[in-house]
Amino acid sequence: xxxxxxxxxxxxxxxxxxxxxxxxxxxxxxxxxxxxxxxxxxxxxxxxxxxxxxxxxxxxxxxxxxxxxxxxxxxxxxxxxxxxxxxxxxxxxxxxxxxxxxxxxxxxxxxxxxxxxxxxxxxxxxxxxxxxxxxxxxxxxxxxxxxxxxxxxxxxxxxxxxxxxxxxxxxxxxxxxxxxxxxxxxxxxxxxxxxxxxx
Numbered sequence: 668x669x670x671x672x673x674x675x676x677x678x679x680x681x682x683x684x685x686x687x688x689x690x691x692x693x694x695x696x697x698x699x700x701x702x703x704x705x706x707x708x709x710x711x712x713x714x715x716x717x718x719x720x721x722x723x724x725x726x727x728x729x730x731x732x733x734x735x736x737x738x739x740x741x742x743x744x745x746x747x748x749x750x751x752x753x754x755x756x757x758x759x760x761x762x763x764x765x766x767x768x769x770x771x772x773x774x775x776x777x778x779x780x781x782x783x784x785x786x787x788x789x790x791x792x793x794x795x796x797x798x799x800x801x802x803x804x805x806x807x808x809x810x811x812x813x814x815x816x817x818x819x820x821x822x823x824x825x826x827x828x829x830x831x832x833x834x835x836x837x838x839x840x841x842x843x844x845x846x847x848x849x850x851x852x853x854x855x856x857x858x859x860x861x862x863x864x865x866x
Contacts, residue, residue: 669708672728673719676710683708684716684743684854686725693734694725696743698750698850705729711853716740747851748816752824754844755784755833759825763840766825766833768793774834775800781841782811782848784833786818797832813848815855 669685670677686694686709687702697706707728709715717740719725726733736742758764763781765774774780775797783801785794794814801810821830835841 671710671715672707673709673715673722673724678710680708681850682711682853684711686739686743688729688733691734692732693736694739696739696746698743698746711850713740713744713854716743744851744854747847747854748820751815751844751847751851752820754840754847755821755835756824758835758840758844761838761840763836763838764825764833764844765836766827766830768797768832771797771832771834772800774836775804778804779836780805780810780834781837782813782835782845784821784835784848785812785814786816786821786829786831787814788817789814789831793831811845811848813852815848815851 668677669680669683671683680700685697685700685702685706687697687706688704689695690704694707695702700706707725709719709724720735720737720739723735725735755764759766765771771783775783780801783797785797798812801812802808818829818831821833822828835844
């Protein structure tokens with residue numbers, strides 16, 4: 668349990684984001700909460716980080732002057748995106764990620780799907796086909812569907828041209844990627860993390 672420096676509410680650490688104090692006094696995102704030294708916790712929300720920057724909540728909580736980058740909220744978001752993309756890359760190397768509409772569709776039909784990933788800039792028609800298929804196979808909405816990153820972001824991370832549709836296959840590697848996606852989804856003020864896409 669940790670206390671949010673903005674709201675002063677005590678929450679489980681997985682609902683918060685740690686920001687670490689670098690040796691030069693600059694506050695940096697510590698998304699894995701592993702950096703040494705002093706740090707401060709805040710609700711896992713882009714809006715909360717932006718508000719804390721404006722209210723100078725970090726310096727008050729740490730009890731000392733700190734250098735807070737004005738784009739701290741964006742830096743944290745970028746770092747969370749990088750961690751998600753890194754987890755997807757590891758899942759692909761482990762054989763736990765397939766890409767392309769046909770392979771993704773086959774994974775849904777085979778019941779091997781741990782999570783469906785769709786590029787945020789995917790065409791509506793393709794998105795509807797796969798999300799509809801997922802709904803028919805998983806009416807209780809147990810399989811998460813993430814639309815958090817663009818096709819270009821996904822493609823660059825996976826070393827492919829452009830990734831529109833992808834499927835995480837059940838297993839440990841998929842679990843790690845899903846955990847990263849959920850943290851990113853919770854953080855993004857304007858993002859979409861949906862247990863099941865209902866269009």
